[in-house]
């Protein structure tokens with residue numbers, strides 16, 4: 001039987017690889033190996049890439065979707081690396097048919113690749129019938145990238161270390177967003193290279209439950225310390241932030257991760273939808289999405 005014939009089976013299932021937003025991102029230091037120490041509140045939203053898993057004897061990965069052509073070959077991405085690493089960890093020959101629908105722009109600060117890698121680990125744990133071992137999976141995730149452990153959580157987290165030390169934030173209030181990307185890839189290593197080592201003082205994280213008003217008041221005074229470095233690389237970031245900030249009912253506009261995706265925060269879905277429509281009209285060639293917090 002050919003792969004295509006086998007592809008649609010009753011045992012296949014899908015997983016969303018949700019986009020990640022850094023509601024703030026403070027760089028607090030640098031390790032001897034060059035990696036930066038940070039503090040960030042990372043959240044996930046209901047837009048993302050989609051992965052479909054089906055049983056298959058070999059390892060087969062195919063990619064489609066709006067941004068699939070921006071990726072190198074299927075075997076040169078984090079989905080493939082995640083499958084190999086998980087196979088190594090459990091001493092299993094990596095197998096399965098994985099279809100990745102790439103809906104998120106690449107190298108865009110919203111964790112597309114990291115979230116794909118995390119969803120691959122979660123999907124293959126299910127497909128291969130592996131035990132539920134979160135600490136072991138976290139260790140594998142860490143080898144794939146600093147953000148990948150957080151992407152396994154798919155819930156609001158407080159992140160420290162180089163991003164890998166994550167604490168879940170329960171009881172987050174509902175939040176709505178608009179995402180705007182001026183379609184200029186900003187690879188993370190290039191942004192960190194331009195970052196001038198001015199470090200933020202570490203915040204004391206208490207984990208205390210806060211109302212939406214308290215969160216917004218806090219978040220407004222926090223920053224994304226990579227904004228200037230990212231804007232040097234992609235000078236459309238500042239105009240994008242300005243466009244979002246001008247939409248009605250926007251609490252604040254900020255860069256996510258190393259960019260170039262920027263986001264605005266709103267109380268209500270209606271306000272985020274209206275903002276998305278406005279931004280689509282104003283920037284017809286940019287990527288715009290409306291999104292809701294995953295809790």
Ligand code: C5P
Nearest residue numbers: 034035036145146147162163188189192
């Ligand atoms: O871990 P990841 O592959 O996402 O990181 C890409 C690059 O970003 C690293 O090679 C490093 O140059 C930079 N980085 C950093 N500090 C972090 C995360 C990433 O300097 N906390």
